[in-house]
Amino acid sequence: MKQLWSGRFKESLDDLMLRFSASIGYDRRLYAYDIQGSIAHCKTLHKAKVLKAVEADKIISGLKKVEKEFETGKFPIDESLEDIHMNIERRLTTLIGPLGGKLHTGRSRNDQVALDVRLYLRDQIGHIDKSLVALAKVLIAQAEKNSDRIIPGYTHLQRAQPVLLAHHLLAYVEMLGRDRERLQDTLKRVNVMPLGSAALAGTNFPLDRHYTAKLLKFPKVTNNSLDAVADRDFVAEFIAAASLLMVHLSRLSEEVVLWASSEFGFIELSDRFTTGSSIMPQKKNPDAAELVRGKTGRVFGHLTGLLTVLKGLPLAYNKDMQEDKEPLFDTVDTVLMCLDVFAGMMKTAKFKRLSPESLAQSGFLTATDIADYLVMKGTPFRKAHEITGQTVAFCLDAGLTLEEMDLPRLKKISKTFEEDVFEFISIENSVERKNVFGGTAGGRVREQLRRLKREWK
Ligand code: ARG
Numbered sequence: 001m002k003q004l005w006s007g008r009f010k011e012s013l014d015d016l017m018l019r020f021s022a023s024i025g026y027d028r029r030l031y032a033y034d035i036q037g038s039i040a041h042c043k044t045l046h047k048a049k050v051l052k053a054v055e056a057d058k059i060i061s062g063l064k065k066v067e068k069e070f071e072t073g074k075f076p077i078d079e080s081l082e083d084i085h086m087n088i089e090r091r092l093t094t095l096i097g098p099l100g101g102k103l104h105t106g107r108s109r110n111d112q113v114a115l116d117v118r119l120y121l122r123d124q125i126g127h128i129d130k131s132l133v134a135l136a137k138v139l140i141a142q143a144e145k146n147s148d149r150i151i152p153g154y155t156h157l158q159r160a161q162p163v164l165l166a167h168h169l170l171a172y173v174e175m176l177g178r179d180r181e182r183l184q185d186t187l188k189r190v191n192v193m194p195l196g197s198a199a200l201a202g203t204n205f206p207l208d209r210h211y212t213a214k215l216l217k218f219p220k221v222t223n224n225s226l227d228a229v230a231d232r233d234f235v236a237e238f239i240a241a242a243s244l245l246m247v248h249l250s251r252l253s254e255e256v257v258l259w260a261s262s263e264f265g266f267i268e269l270s271d272r273f274t275t276g277s278s279i280m281p282q283k284k285n286p287d288a289a290e291l292v293r294g295k296t297g298r299v300f301g302h303l304t305g306l307l308t309v310l311k312g313l314p315l316a317y318n319k320d321m322q323e324d325k326e327p328l329f330d331t332v333d334t335v336l337m338c339l340d341v342f343a344g345m346m347k348t349a350k351f352k353r354l355s356p357e358s359l360a361q362s363g364f365l366t367a368t369d370i371a372d373y374l375v376m377k378g379t380p381f382r383k384a385h386e387i388t389g390q391t392v393a394f395c396l397d398a399g400l401t402l403e404e405m406d407l408p409r410l411k412k413i414s415k416t417f418e419e420d421v422f423e424f425i426s427i428e429n430s431v432e433r434k435n436v437f438g439g440t441a442g443g444r445v446r447e448q449l450r451r452l453k454r455e456w457k
Helices: 015-021 024-047 053-071 084-096 098-102 109-145 165-190 209-215 225-230 233-259 287-310 319-347 356-360 367-376 381-398 407-413 427-432 442-455
Strands: 150-155 158-164
Touching: 024 053, 024 084, 024 109, 024 209, 024 319, 053 084, 053 098, 084 098, 084 109, 109 165, 109 225, 109 233, 109 319, 109 442, 150 165, 150 356, 150 427, 158 165, 158 427, 165 233, 165 442, 233 287, 233 319, 287 319, 356 427, 367 381, 381 407
Parallel strands: none
Antiparallel strands: 150 158
16 A cells, blocks of 8 residues: 655555554554544634635545444554554545545644544543542442451551551552542643644644644643654653552552451452462462552553653654553553452452451550550650560460460569550550541541542542
């Protein structure tokens, strides 16, 4: 097939080179945005008196026909036509005749592709936002449903202090809130209209770029034509925001994998989001969480890949930039899938109730409370810390838990201990006393729940 740019060439493109340089294999998914952008460009050409009204109308109805063909699976993709932009323009010309050749006046594929990617990403951020909100709501609902459950909180993956499970789940809702903010902020830089920059210098035709922006609902137009066709910051920024979102999903995945093990036994995942083993009949594997954790790596890879593509590029457009699309598309697909699977997995999961005995066993969750108890009786914290350390050492030697200690034994370690210590160090009281703003006490967690339910309406 003769290329649309073949005028100055004597030989036709080598097959190998065609396959190497083509992006039609993946940029076909931009078709609707390409057509939307072309319709707006066509109207702007008419406003600039470059196209007559009848011409503009004919081109626009031709473009709509092309769109129908895509929607009904009837568009004849021509792999030899490099990319989606060439495919649509060629098809338009086949359908309406040489008039189709006027559409590209005052435009280059350089500003065209920048526009298409921006339109695409704007839409996708909207889809991701919906899925993100859905996941946050699932976590909030699970927190509410299990609001009285206590789990051990960890540092260094060592049992540290008791916390409410709801508090733990809502920590992830906080992270999702920041992810959402980051994506909305990225959207500001995505939402800028580049058309009219043409190849790099702007165009000879008096295009009203603000009019094009209005048609396409962009709040801003790009300020500098060179920057407009060379800028992919917004793609990198999106993948960076997506990477942090994946970090959060991956951390929760890791917790779910641990929690679902018989060693932890905090959670029972539903059959719908787990798989069996082909050899070990007893197994129920948390594959959904493992895959989300695993797929995080490819999103990080896309970020590094794109930054590396961009770092050595002189202004303005360079063909290297075609390498922005696969990382972008795969990031969008991966993030959307992970959010949806995660919501399904968490929605159908059941949290097990941990008995006070299992919480008391091993770990000395309330050791810090013993130290604070001594402090409240007047012992300086450093001294109290030391006494508590001796108490723990004594328990370890004697094979006892803190709760199993009696007063005479405690008195031997410090005279300050009195009968009220046992109530003070009960797991429930330990939680309830963490009553600072942002702490794990029931009232504070209910406060968080109320606020988050409002924020994630
Ligand atoms: N397929 C190209 C891309 O994705 C479109 C822009 C091509 N521009 C050019 N001057 N060859 O970047």
